[in-house]
Amino acid sequence: MRAGERMARVPEYVTAEMNRRIAAARAAGEDLISLGIGDPDLPPDLRIRARLAEEVQRDDAARYPTNTGLPELREAVAAHYAARFGVEVDPQTEVLPLLGAKEGIAHLALAVLDPGTVSLITDPSYPVYAGGPLVAGAASHPLPLTPANGFLPDLDRVPAEIAERARLAVCGYPNNPTGAIADAAFFDRLGAFADAHDLLACHDHAYAEIAYDVVQAPSALASPAFRANGIEILSLSKSFSIPGWRIAFAVGHAPAIALLARLKTQIDAGMFIALQRTATWMLTCDDLEGPPVGVYRARRDAACAALAAIGMPVDPPPGGMYLWVPIPTGETSLAFAERVFDEAGVIVTPGTAYGEAGEGFARMALTIPEERIAEAVQRIGAIL
Numbered sequence: 001m002r003a004g005e006r007m008a009r010v011p012e013y014v015t016a017e018m019n020r021r022i023a024a025a026r027a028a029g030e031d032l033i034s035l036g037i038g039d040p041d042l043p044p045d046l047r048i049r050a051r052l053a054e055e056v057q058r059d060d061a062a063r064y065p066t067n068t069g070l071p072e073l074r075e076a077v078a079a080h081y082a083a084r085f086g087v088e089v090d091p092q093t094e095v096l097p098l099l100g101a102k103e104g105i106a107h108l109a110l111a112v113l114d115p116g117t118v119s120l121i122t123d124p125s126y127p128v129y130a131g132g133p134l135v136a137g138a139a140s141h142p143l144p145l146t147p148a149n150g151f152l153p154d155l156d157r158v159p160a161e162i163a164e165r166a167r168l169a170v171c172g173y174p175n176n177p178t179g180a181i182a183d184a185a186f187f188d189r190l191g192a193f194a195d196a197h198d199l200l201a202c203h204d205h206a207y208a209e210i211a212y213d214v215v216q217a218p219s220a221l222a223s224p225a226f227r228a229n230g231i232e233i234l235s236l237s238k239s240f241s242i243p244g245w246r247i248a249f250a251v252g253h254a255p256a257i258a259l260l261a262r263l264k265t266q267i268d269a270g271m272f273i274a275l276q277r278t279a280t281w282m283l284t285c286d287d288l289e290g291p292p293v294g295v296y297r298a299r300r301d302a303a304c305a306a307l308a309a310i311g312m313p314v315d316p317p318p319g320g321m322y323l324w325v326p327i328p329t330g331e332t333s334l335a336f337a338e339r340v341f342d343e344a345g346v347i348v349t350p351g352t353a354y355g356e357a358g359e360g361f362a363r364m365a366l367t368i369p370e371e372r373i374a375e376a377v378q379r380i381g382a383i384l
């Protein structure tokens, strides 16, 4: 066979090579500690699982769903936006079920970008922000996130020639990997920028419910300027510890929702009906447990204290499930991650896996028990 030309541009997923080495070390019986996994380790609420089991039993659950989803699901999403974020959306035209945020963000790039056009993406960023444009044959332009800018992109620095070709701008707060939270003023600026340059803004709200020091991380749609020029992707993966279930929604700007829906009818056949009904119930049930924020907070605090003690201080992030840790040794991110793996049996993700601006950082996930995090940090301390 011959691969499509587009595949020459598409690299293996960032974690592929590391995953092979990890598998080999595990097979050899090494006691590895992984701070590399962005996957909630605590199982979902038993009631959610029981509900899905019930829904699977219904005779019509196995039928083909529709791409636009059940009306009651779209209404539940709209009700959730009103209750949780104070945002009114039209369930008919402004809500679309997705088979996960990753799917939605990748396909959004395909729906909006052509060769020669540009997507503005944060750097570092969740890999699909760059992967979507890559598959679409378009370019992405990195907007550096640094401690100095509070991990918020400086839109005034986008060159005029790039802004001219930009059709999409993607970011997400609480941020993966930096843990930063954006305020309403940032979403106003992003919305105004999108308006001025006739592009679509996309806010990935994967960590909507994982914030430590504020009551609620804001929805970008609460900003009128963003609301008029953008969509938000709300995933249930991290909020309910159900990443494998593949439930997310695109919410906002009706023309973008319609465009994405039209593309998706050519590609997938909608979300499993039992999942749609379970999600409807989850979003309208007012006594379900959210994500284990208290557990993540305790891990965050323990990890920050342990890191400070070995000379790797990091500010406790206000949200998300990760620490974005400056590497104190002057090694590259990759060299540090490889040495920590080889000499300490600890897996951290090199910052450059998320973009060039990640050089000098390592991402550590708070997805293992506190004692294991502490042991991992101690092992790192021993080889510094």
Ligand SMILES: *Cc1c(COP(=O)(O)O)cnc(C)c1O
Pocket: 038, 099, 100, 101, 102, 103, 126, 172, 175, 176, 204, 206, 235, 236, 237, 238, 243, 246, 247, 248
């Ligand atoms: C985990 C994660 C996602 C994945 O969401 P799915 O709905 O599971 O595809 C999206 N964005 C960010 C930033 C994430 O960290």
